[in-house]
Amino acid sequence: AQTVTQSQPEMSVQEAETVTLSCTYDTSENNYYLFWYKQPPSRQMILVIRQEAYKQQNATENRFSVNFQKAAKSFSLKISDSQLGDTAMYFCAFMKPNAGNMLTFGGGTRLMVKP
Amino acid sequence: DTGVSQDPRHKITKRGQNVTFRCDPISEHNRLYWYRQTLGQGPEFLTYFQNEAQLEKSRLLSDRFSAERPKGSFSTLEIQRTEQGDSAMYLCASSHSDSNNQPQHFGDGTRLSIL
Numbered sequence: 001a002q003t004v005t006q007s008q009p010e011m012s013v014q015e016a017e018t019v020t021l022s023c024t025y026d027t028s029e030n031n032y033y034l035f036w037y038k039q040p041p042s043r044q045m046i047l048v049i050r051q052e053a054y055k056q057q058n059a060t061e062n063r064f065s066v067n068f069q070k071a072a073k074s075f076s077l078k079i080s081d082s083q084l085g086d087t088a089m090y091f092c093a094f095m096k097p098n099a100g101n102m103l104t105f106g107g108g109t110r111l112m113v114k115p
Numbered sequence: 116d117t118g119v120s121q122d123p124r125h126k127i128t129k130r131g132q133n134v135t136f137r138c139d140p141i142s143e144h145n146r147l148y149w150y151r152q153t154l155g156q157g158p159e160f161l162t163y164f165q166n167e168a169q170l171e172k173s174r175l176l177s178d179r180f181s182a183e184r185p186k187g188s189f190s191t192l193e194i195q196r197t198e199q200g201d202s203a204m205y206l207c208a209s210s211h212s213d214s215n216n217q218p219q220h221f222g223d224g225t226r227l228s229i230l
Contacts, residue, residue: 004157035218045206045221091157100171101210102148103219105157
């Protein structure tokens, strides 16, 4: 079974600054997908960024980028130029393909962007 | 694309009552997932369907829980003889199975409170 750990329950960052959220996972699989999801207060969960384990290049989506270290089983999310709208819970998730594609989530990090 | 729709948004009931939630996935999505999220935690997988077939059930899904997707479109999740521990947000997600890269799209969830 896979496990996902987010060691930072809460973080805060000043508007326009950069923040990095940590995620580690444990698996014996070689092929898998990793995701970061954002859940704003009282709103639905939306996908921020995804990474395929067989790709060495780190994924980037505008202000969001990841640092994927496969050997270390680490998958951190960097948010650049933080905006007030980035305030949310952030969940790291693992997916093993070809087995239903269900997601295993970490416990989440609550990010507060301060003006 | 109207997104994943869940009904009701909130449900308050007394312990011992039965409750039923509904999820309408994105129309072209053939996979539908149910997750449970307790306060301050990440979502936990409960079950998933591909078309009308229920292909996987978590050990979290006790015999008081039953899910259906009779025509491969909307799904219902029923909890019988509710207990205090059933209080949680129940999230539905959908995706298409044509690629492992397809992300899951989440609904707003149904928040269940057991008195």
